[in-house]
Amino acid sequence: MKAIREARGISLRQLAKDIGRDVGFLSRVEDDKQGAGDETLRRYAAYLRVPIRAITHKETSRDQERPGSPHREHPH
Template identity: 80%
Template sequence: MKAIREARGISLQQLAKDIGRDVGFLSRVERDQQGAGDETLHRYAQRLNVPITAITHKEIPRDQEEPGTPERQHPH
């Protein structure tokens, strides 16, 4: 979440103001120290102009990796 926000050039303070949430709360959410409700996540995603899945999924499932991604070879 933080990386996307920073890539958009939006400060945590500005985001908190824009979506009506406390700066400390959003900081804890970004650091995975606190959960956020659906409404907060939707506001966050909407403000950053990204799909909700961009901020809620931490890993890309293996079946959604880019084609041609080499698999790790194990030494024999």
């Protein structure tokens, strides 16, 4: 989460303000010291314009099979 936010040049303070969450709370979430609910994750991902799986690191088998994925098996 933090790496994507920082790569986009967005401060934690600005993100917290824009998605209506406490900066301390988001800091703990980014540092894996506290969990976040679905609504917070949706707002965070939407603000960064990424799928939720990009910030939660959860992939399904379907995600791994999408075209261009390094996990996709190529037919011979």
